[in-house]
Amino acid sequence: xxxxxxxxxxxxxxxxxxATxxxxxxxATDPGVAPAATDSGIPVAVVYxxxxxxxxxxxxxxxxxxxxxxxFTRGPYPTMYRGQLWTMRQFAGFGAPxxxxxxxxxxxxxxxxxxxxxxxxxxxxxxDSGDPMAAAxxxxxxxxxxxxxxMGDVFADIPLDQVSVNFTINATAPIILATYLVAAERSGxxxxxxxxxxxxxxxxxxxxxxxxxxxxxxxxxxxxDVVEFSSRELPRFNPISVTGYHAREAGCDAVQELALxxxxxxxxxxxxxxxxxxxxxxxxxxxxxxxxxxxxxEEVAKLRAARRIWYRIATERFGATKPAAARLRFFSGNSGTxxxxxxxxxxxxRSTLQCLGAVLGGAQSIHVMGYDEAYEIPTEEAVTLSLRxxxxxxxxxxxxxxxxxxxxxxxxxxxxxxxxxxxxxVMADIDALGGAAAAIEAGVPQRWIAESAYRTEQDIxxxxxxxxxxxVYADDGAAPGAAPxxxxxxPLVAGQQAERTRARVAARDPQPHARALSRxxxxxxxxxxxxxxxxxxxxxxxxxxEMAGVFxxxxxxxxxxxxx
Amino acid sequence: MxxxxxxxAKPGLDGHDRGLKVIAFALRDAGxxxxxxxLRQSPAAIVAAAVAEDADLIGISVLSGxxxxxxxxxxxRRAEQGAEHIPVVMxxxxxxxxxxxxxxxxxxxxxxxxxxxxxxVDGLLSLAGQQHGTVKAAAGDRGDLYALYAxxxxxx
Numbered sequence: 001x002x003x004x005x006x007x008x009x010x011x012x013x014x015x016x017x018x019a020t021x022x023x024x025x026x027x028a029t030d031p032g033v034a035p036a037a038t039d040s041g042i043p044v045a046v047v048y049x050x051x052x053x054x055x056x057x058x059x060x061x062x063x064x065x066x067x068x069x070x071x072f073t074r075g076p077y078p079t080m081y082r083g084q085l086w087t088m089r090q091f092a093g094f095g096a097p098x099x100x101x102x103x104x105x106x107x108x109x110x111x112x113x114x115x116x117x118x119x120x121x122x123x124x125x126x127x128d129s130g131d132p133m134a135a136a137x138x139x140x141x142x143x144x145x146x147x148x149x150x151m152g153d154v155f156a157d158i159p160l161d162q163v164s165v166n167f168t169i170n171a172t173a174p175i176i177l178a179t180y181l182v183a184a185e186r187s188g189x190x191x192x193x194x195x196x197x198x199x200x201x202x203x204x205x206x207x208x209x210x211x212x213x214x215x216x217x218x219x220x221x222x223x224x225d226v227v228e229f230s231s232r233e234l235p236r237f238n239p240i241s242v243t244g245y246h247a248r249e250a251g252c253d254a255v256q257e258l259a260l261x262x263x264x265x266x267x268x269x270x271x272x273x274x275x276x277x278x279x280x281x282x283x284x285x286x287x288x289x290x291x292x293x294x295x296x297x298e299e300v301a302k303l304r305a306a307r308r309i310w311y312r313i314a315t316e317r318f319g320a321t322k323p324a325a326a327r328l329r330f331f332s333g334n335s336g337t338x339x340x341x342x343x344x345x346x347x348x349x350r351s352t353l354q355c356l357g358a359v360l361g362g363a364q365s366i367h368v369m370g371y372d373e374a375y376e377i378p379t380e381e382a383v384t385l386s387l388r389x390x391x392x393x394x395x396x397x398x399x400x401x402x403x404x405x406x407x408x409x410x411x412x413x414x415x416x417x418x419x420x421x422x423x424x425x426v427m428a429d430i431d432a433l434g435g436a437a438a439a440i441e442a443g444v445p446q447r448w449i450a451e452s453a454y455r456t457e458q459d460i461x462x463x464x465x466x467x468x469x470x471x472v473y474a475d476d477g478a479a480p481g482a483a484p485x486x487x488x489x490x491p492l493v494a495g496q497q498a499e500r501t502r503a504r505v506a507a508r509d510p511q512p513h514a515r516a517l518s519r520x521x522x523x524x525x526x527x528x529x530x531x532x533x534x535x536x537x538x539x540x541x542x543x544x545x546e547m548a549g550v551f552x553x554x555x556x557x558x559x560x561x562x563x564x
Numbered sequence: 565m566x567x568x569x570x571x572x573a574k575p576g577l578d579g580h581d582r583g584l585k586v587i588a589f590a591l592r593d594a595g596x597x598x599x600x601x602x603l604r605q606s607p608a609a610i611v612a613a614a615v616a617e618d619a620d621l622i623g624i625s626v627l628s629g630x631x632x633x634x635x636x637x638x639x640x641r642r643a644e645q646g647a648e649h650i651p652v653v654m655x656x657x658x659x660x661x662x663x664x665x666x667x668x669x670x671x672x673x674x675x676x677x678x679x680x681x682x683x684x685v686d687g688l689l690s691l692a693g694q695q696h697g698t699v700k701a702a703a704g705d706r707g708d709l710y711a712l713y714a715x716x717x718x719x720x
Contacts, residue, residue, distance in 0.1 A: 121577035121628060136630035136637075137577050210579025210603055250582045337582070341678030374677050375657050377629070453582050454589040461681045470678070489629065560602055 035464070039295035040253035042418050048410035053417075060413060063308065067403040069323075071311035073304050073416070074404035075362040076327045081400035085113075086358075087365035088390045089166055089331065093118030093142040094377055095493045096500075097153035100143040104158060106380065110387055114196075116166035116367065117154070118142030119176070124211045126172045126548025130498030138494035141377070142168075146501040146545070148182035148538040160189045165196035166241075166331070166365075171213040173200040174226050175547045178534035185539075197238040197287050197331070200226050203264045204243045206440045208250035208449060210560070213548070216441050218555035222530065223268065224275050229531035231282050238287040242268065245333050247445070248291035251453025254302045258419060259426035260445055261288060262309050263436035269318055270435070279318045283325035292358040293335040294350060300406055301415035303361030306330070309420055331365045332358035339374040343469035347371035352389050359399055360406055366390060377489070443561050501543060508541035516540040517550060524554045568692035571619040573601035573610045575638065578628035583655060587623065590685045596692065607637035615647050621692035626656040627677075632665065639670050651691050655684065 068078030093100045119142040122134035128146045129138045169176045202219040205212040230239035244261030292299045307328045314326035334354040339347040348371045358366045368386035370378025406412045433439040459465035516537040523533040614622050651672035663674040675684045
């Protein structure tokens with residue numbers, strides 16, 4: 001049965017007061033006029049007034065609170081960027097560990113304040129660099145990690161007790177965390193000193209990002225193992241980042257992104273609670289990850305609404321009693337799908353607007369896309385420009401002087417209310433399907449995303465959605481992909497990395513290695529937390545592929561159902 | 565008339581399937597028979613499925629940068645299985661220089677990031693239609709497909 005969320009694109013006339021007001025223009029057909037609805041289809045009036053704020057100023061004040069106070073609409077901290085700027089966290093990683101180490105040290109030298117590791121696909125899925133499955137992909141979209149020694153090489157000469165590190169890793173998150181903990185141990189940094197975030201959000205892999213390996217049930221158990229272990233051993237580390245970013249990039253709109261993120265977070269919290277973890281204890285370390293795309297005010301409204309919705313879920317559904325357990329903190333990634341291969345320098349402007357949206361929305365850390373990211377791994381020049389974009393907004397634009405500067409804007413408050421209401425309606429649809437995990441397993445939100453992506457492409461083809469340089473103000477005869485000098489991963493990396501791992505495997509002590517893998521197999525098949533056995537295995541020189549293979553033997557592998 | 569049969573797949577480990585699904589929907593709405601293999605398909609499995617399904621075209625999407633080695637493997641498997649009559653088309657994040665290399669290697673058409681939907685769909689239908697007409701002499705009039713497509717896209 002085909003399911004379409006009724007609250008989105010085919011809302012009834014009159015549902016949105018703004019839609020019925022005089023002066024609302026119909027959707028634009030002339031490419032010279034911007035469409036009169038937001039990116040997610042919310043009709044927009046020509047002008048907003050105090051009448052658009054239900055309950056007047058007093059009710060608004062209750063919905064907002066102050067920055068750092070419930071319901072946190074205006075931001076998680078009282079002084080926001082006056083107290084501390086957001087973390088400038090450019091996502092990077094490619095080639096062999098030493099190549100990524102070099103890029104990391106370059107970024108830190110340019111004033112970046114934290115690191116964010118991109119892993120290659122074999123590492124994300126649990127294949128060693130010498131595995132036939134890895135053949136064409138080693139070191140391409142991120143760095144290749146086969147052993148804890150590789151992880152040590154990635155962070156050589158970088159003080160792990162001083163730099164916060166983000167790991168975009170999911171299906172193999174517990175394995176990669178184990179290699180990182182061993183690398184920290186070897187460099188003399190105690191685990192409690194480590195700060196950073198492990199993405200560890202497997203639901204969105206099934207939903208949108210598609211780097212899953214094991215079926216949903218065992219995958220959720222691994223996520224929970226990591227969170228349980230971290231709550232004991234890693235007090236300053238965020239063991240999960242609940243992510244709507246990839247669903248958005250795969251095609252859904254802002255309302256769906258918000259609803260799917262919140263529904264997933266609730267599903268995780270149910271699972272952690274079922275493990276016996278106390279919400280007030282683990283929730284302060286939950287992190288979120290949203291896209292910030294080009295519809296500036298809708299994006300700001302979405303980010304403000306996200307904090308308010310999470311406060312409500314945390315307190316009403318999970319009984320949070322500590323304010324920190326109901327306070328949403330997030331990382332914003334700019335949208336790669338809004339960038340164009342045509343006229344690539346235009347992407348600098350798009351990225352600047354998206355970064356501004358994340359700042360006005362109160363982000364805790366931000367990644368800005370490289371202008372060349374539509375067609376390649378960003379060059380050093382492009383990465384530097386992304387970092388400079390953040391620095392210029394932070395230091396020259398003045399937007400950081402006051403917390404939540406758009407509060408009280410009739411339009412932004414109206415949109416914030418609207419995003420909250422619409423996302424809550426979609427969450428009810430997801431709950432009716434049995435919650436995020438069940439809905440995703442049934443493939444329902446995946447169809448929303450694919451259909452929405454299709455509509456977007458049709459709108460770009462018809463001109464209904466203007467893209468400068470693509471369907472308006474395009475250059476005659478400029479072929480897409482006609483690009484400035486590109487970035488190339490060294491083609492010798494795969495062979496060299498596989499050879500290095502073979503040498504390390506040959507040099508390891510076989511007995512502790514065999515014992516550790518056998519313990520890992522036992523713990524995987526029992527209900528024991530897999531993290532201690534994984535750390536032992538990583539210490540004993542087990543490869544990522546060996547550890548992932550233990551999970552595959554116990555859990556099997558997941559295959560996605562058809563898209564229609 | 566019968567519709568051309570187009571097989572769509574993602575080889576390798578790359579999970580970016582937004583583009584391939586959009587193409588699948590558009591081809592379906594244009595009246596083609598779409599065989600959607602989906603993610604993590606090996607080159608051998610893709611070619612074997614194309615032969616078994618009597619496909620008129622193989623459409624491949626790669627956004628991980630691994631397009632050159634993967635194309636090479638797919639074309640090699642195609643030759644081994646005597647299926648060189650089935651054109652292979654690629655899309656994805658493919659730099660201009662690589663698009664040329666892919667065509668020289670034997671890829672029938674390349675649609676890098678930034679290609680517009682009607683252009684891709686027209687190109688695929690045209691290539692698949694030629695193949696369909698050659699192999700199945702009674703395949704009917706490809707013009708009907710274009711008429712159908714013109715009605716549906718771009719969406720009004």
